[in-house]
Amino acid sequence: MQVMEKEETGLRASVLRAESISKVFGTKSVFREISLDVAEGEVVTLIGPSGSGKTTFLRTLNHLEEPSEGVVLLDGKPLGQRLRNAAWLPDSAQLRADQQRIGFVFQQFNLFPHMTAAENVWHAPVRVKGEDKTEAMARARELLERVGLEQQADQKPATLSGGQQQRVAIARALAMRPRLLLFDEPTSALDPEMTQEVLRTIQGLAREGVTMVIVTHEMSFARRISDRVVVMEDGLIIEQGPATDIFSDPENVRTRAFLASMSE
Numbered sequence: 098m099q100v101m102e103k104e105e106t107g108l109r110a111s112v113l114r115a116e117s118i119s120k121v122f123g124t125k126s127v128f129r130e131i132s133l134d135v136a137e138g139e140v141v142t143l144i145g146p147s148g149s150g151k152t153t154f155l156r157t158l159n160h161l162e163e164p165s166e167g168v169v170l171l172d173g174k175p176l177g178q179r180l181r182n183a184a185w186l187p188d189s190a191q192l193r194a195d196q197q198r199i200g201f202v203f204q205q206f207n208l209f210p211h212m213t214a215a216e217n218v219w220h221a222p223v224r225v226k227g228e229d230k231t232e233a234m235a236r237a238r239e240l241l242e243r244v245g246l247e248q249q250a251d252q253k254p255a256t257l258s259g260g261q262q263q264r265v266a267i268a269r270a271l272a273m274r275p276r277l278l279l280f281d282e283p284t285s286a287l288d289p290e291m292t293q294e295v296l297r298t299i300q301g302l303a304r305e306g307v308t309m310v311i312v313t314h315e316m317s318f319a320r321r322i323s324d325r326v327v328v329m330e331d332g333l334i335i336e337q338g339p340a341t342d343i344f345s346d347p348e349n350v351r352t353r354a355f356l357a358s359m360s361e
């Protein structure tokens with residue numbers, strides 16, 4: 098499989114950009130006027146206290162939740178909209194197409210229990226995107242190899258460990274050839290040993306240049322993997338920057354307090 102080396106220098110194109118997005122449920126404001134630009138090959142981690150709005154923000158990035166205000170741009174184009182007569186208008190077919198280009202890896206792996214690992218990986222490319230089945234099946238094996246599961250390709254999820262199931266879920270997301278991957282606490286349902294194997298897999302993707310936004314409570318992982326760390330609290334980004342700055346010398350007192358609470 099062709100692997101892109103991560104480009105370390107130069108201007109990189111914006112893959113996903115949130116422009117002043119907000120989310121309100123009824124009268125509850127979950128996050129307010131957040132802007133975030135994710136460049137090609139960049140790994141952004143999102144950290145912050147429980148309830149600060151990380152999951153909702155991540156889900157809004159690919160319109161699993163529609164933003165109450167603001168716009169999300171994928172490759173510079175408004176997500177889920179199509180240009181008609183010089184105006185961008187909501188379009189459900191465009192939304193589905195755009196969402197297919199944004200991989201999402203959930204806390205609970207959400208694999209199809211009646212399908213083998215390989216079937217879970219090739220199912221959507223064939224059924225949703227209409228890819229050639231023989232090619233998709235071969236590619237599913239390659240992707241399972243990439244996440245270290247070539248031996249488990251024909252096993253059903255129930256016979257796999259949690260860490261293995263999560264790696265199948267990662268292969269499944271990659272099978273759609275996404276522009277980027279979003280992860281919501283991919284290891285929080287796992288015990289420490291399995292956590293490490295999943296984190297190593299994600300780190301491998303980072304090295305290959307896969308663009309990712311990762312919500313995580315694993316601070317040492319965030320420190321290792323991030324090009325940029327974004328700290329959320331109470332629905333706002335309170336600080337962001339390179340991992341070394343955020344973890345070694347945070348400017349915001351609330352970032353300090355949060356990091357201290359995580360190391361207890």
Ligand SMILES: Nc1ncnc2c1ncn2[C@@H]1O[C@H](COP(=O)(O)OP(=O)(O)OP(=O)(O)O)[C@@H](O)[C@H]1O
Binds near residue numbers: 145148152154
């Ligand atoms: N569908 C919803 N309706 C109403 N309120 C919601 C809804 N979804 C989330 N919230 C509220 O939004 C706030 C942020 O929740 P969210 O799950 O995004 O936080 P989080 O940072 O991911 O927390 P955690 O670290 O515990 O996963 C919480 O107060 C939550 O109760």
Ligand SMILES: [Mg+2]
Binds near residue numbers: 151152153
């Ligand atoms: Mg969450």
